[in-house]
Amino acid sequence: MQLGESFSMSMSAIRAHKLRSGLTVLGVVIGVAAVITFVTLGGSLQVGLLGDIGGEGAANVNVWSGPADAEGPPGAGAQPVFTSHDVRELGSLDGVREVVPRGSVPLAAVRDGDDTVALQQATAYGREYFTAEDFREGRTFRQGTNEVVLNPAAASLFEEDLSAGDAVTLTLADGTEVDVRVAGVLDTSTAQDPFEGFSQGPRVYVPTDPFYQRVITSPATGDPERVYPAVFVIADGPEDVEEVQARTLAYLTDESDAATLVPPNVEFVAQTNEQLLDQVREILDTLTAFVTGVAVISLVVGAIGIANIMLVSVTERTREIGIMKAVGARDRDVLGLFLTEAVVLGLVGALVGTVVGLLAGYAGTVYVDLPFVVPWEWGVVAVAVGLLVGVGAGLYPAWNAARTDPIDALRYE
Structure with missing residues (x-):
C-alpha cells in the first residue's frame, strides 16, 4: 500500500x-x-x-550588607550602614566613575485630588537616575526638588492615569503630606535595578534630597549623615569592573563607616551585574x-x-x-x-x-x-x-x- x-x-x-x-x-x-x-x-x-542589567549596567558593582546566611534575591536583609562619607570615599577610588546610593522612603498613600491609592514605599536614588530613553513621557527627577517618577503600573492606579506635570500628594508613613509634581512616567514597569525583584507592580521613584531622611552620626566625620542600605559603584568601563569590585570590598572592610556600623554576623556583598545575572x-x-x-x-x-x-x-x-x-x-x-x-x-x-x-x-x-x-x-x-x-x-x-x-x-x- x-x-x-x-x-x-x-x-x-x-x-x-x-x-x-x-x-x-x-x-x-x-x-x-x-x-x-x-x-x-x-x-x-x-x-x-x-x-538592562546586562547592557548599560555592565560596569556596575551592586553593594549591600546582609546576614552571612541570607537566602533570596539580591539585597535580601540589607542593613543601612553606608554613610554619605562612604559614598564620597568610594567615589574617589581608582577606576570608579560614580557612586549612586539607594534607599527606601516609607509611604502610606499617594493622592491625586480626591483619588487616594495606598502604597508602602518609594525608591530613592542619589542622582538623576534615569535617562531620556527610559521615559514614555516627561523626564527624570532632579535632586533637591519635590519631584517623582512613576512607572506605568503606578500611573494607571488612579481614575485618570497620571501624566508628566501632574501634581500629586505623597503621604509619608509618619503622616506628613508632601506636595510633589510628576516629572515623568517610565516606558515600562519592569525592574529598574537588581534589588527590585521580578514584580511588575506600581513603583514611585524619588530623589534622596529631600525625601530620604534616614540619618546617623558618621564615625569618621562626627557629623549627621544619610545612611543607605545599598549603593551602586559604577566603574569607568566593563573592563575595570573586577578591579573596582576588589577595591570596593577592601575599602568597606578596612576603612569605612560601614565597617564600624555593620552588626555582628553581617557581611558586605559586592556583586557585578554579570554575577547577579547568573544567579x-x-x-x-x-x-x-x-x-x-x-x-x-x-x-x-x-x-x-x-x-x-x-x-x-x-x-x-x-x-x-x-x-x-x-x-x-x-x-x-x-x-x-x-x-x-x-x-x-x-x-x-x-x-x-x-x-x-x-x-x-x-x-x-x-x-x-x-x-x-x-x-x-x-x-x-x-x-x-x-x-x-x-x-x-x-x-x-x-x-x-x-x-x-x-x-x-x-x-x-
Whole structure:
C-alpha cells in the first residue's frame, strides 16, 4: 500500500469520527500549548528583567550588607550602614566613575485630588537616575526638588492615569503630606535595578534630597549623615569592573563607616551585574523547567488519548481489517494505515498547540509588559513531539491491528 493511500484512508477514518478525533487532538493541543506558553513567558521574562542589567549596567558593582546566611534575591536583609562619607570615599577610588546610593522612603498613600491609592514605599536614588530613553513621557527627577517618577503600573492606579506635570500628594508613613509634581512616567514597569525583584507592580521613584531622611552620626566625620542600605559603584568601563569590585570590598572592610556600623554576623556583598545575572538566570531556568515539566503532563494525557482512540478504532474496524487482509493487504500495510492515523492526530495537535501557545504567550507578555520572545527552537521541538506522541501512542494499537487473524476478523460482528 502506498503512503498516499494510507494517508487518504487515515483522513477518511478521522473525518468519519470528527468529534472523537477532535477531542483526542485537543489533549495534544493543550499539552503543547502549555509548554510553548510557559517557555515563551520564561524567555520573555529573562529578556525583560536581564536586558538592562546586562547592557548599560555592565560596569556596575551592586553593594549591600546582609546576614552571612541570607537566602533570596539580591539585597535580601540589607542593613543601612553606608554613610554619605562612604559614598564620597568610594567615589574617589581608582577606576570608579560614580557612586549612586539607594534607599527606601516609607509611604502610606499617594493622592491625586480626591483619588487616594495606598502604597508602602518609594525608591530613592542619589542622582538623576534615569535617562531620556527610559521615559514614555516627561523626564527624570532632579535632586533637591519635590519631584517623582512613576512607572506605568503606578500611573494607571488612579481614575485618570497620571501624566508628566501632574501634581500629586505623597503621604509619608509618619503622616506628613508632601506636595510633589510628576516629572515623568517610565516606558515600562519592569525592574529598574537588581534589588527590585521580578514584580511588575506600581513603583514611585524619588530623589534622596529631600525625601530620604534616614540619618546617623558618621564615625569618621562626627557629623549627621544619610545612611543607605545599598549603593551602586559604577566603574569607568566593563573592563575595570573586577578591579573596582576588589577595591570596593577592601575599602568597606578596612576603612569605612560601614565597617564600624555593620552588626555582628553581617557581611558586605559586592556583586557585578554579570554575577547577579547568573544567579537570576539560574532561578528563572529552574522555574521555567518546573512549570514546563508540569505542562508535559498534559502531553502524556494527550498521548494516552491517542492510544485509547486508536484501540477503539481497531476494535470498531475489525471486520474492515479482515476484508483488507482477505483481498491481499499485508501486515505492514495495516500497521502503516493505523500508524499514519495516529501520527496525523499527533502532528495536527502539535501544530495547533504551537500556534495557540504563541498567542497565549504573546497575550501574557502584553499583560505583564514584557518584550515578546519567540522560542523558535521549541516550535520545532513541539512538531517533533507531536510526531513522537503519534508514533508512540499508535504503535501498539497499529501492531495489534496488523496481527489480527483475517478469518476471525471476517466473523466479527
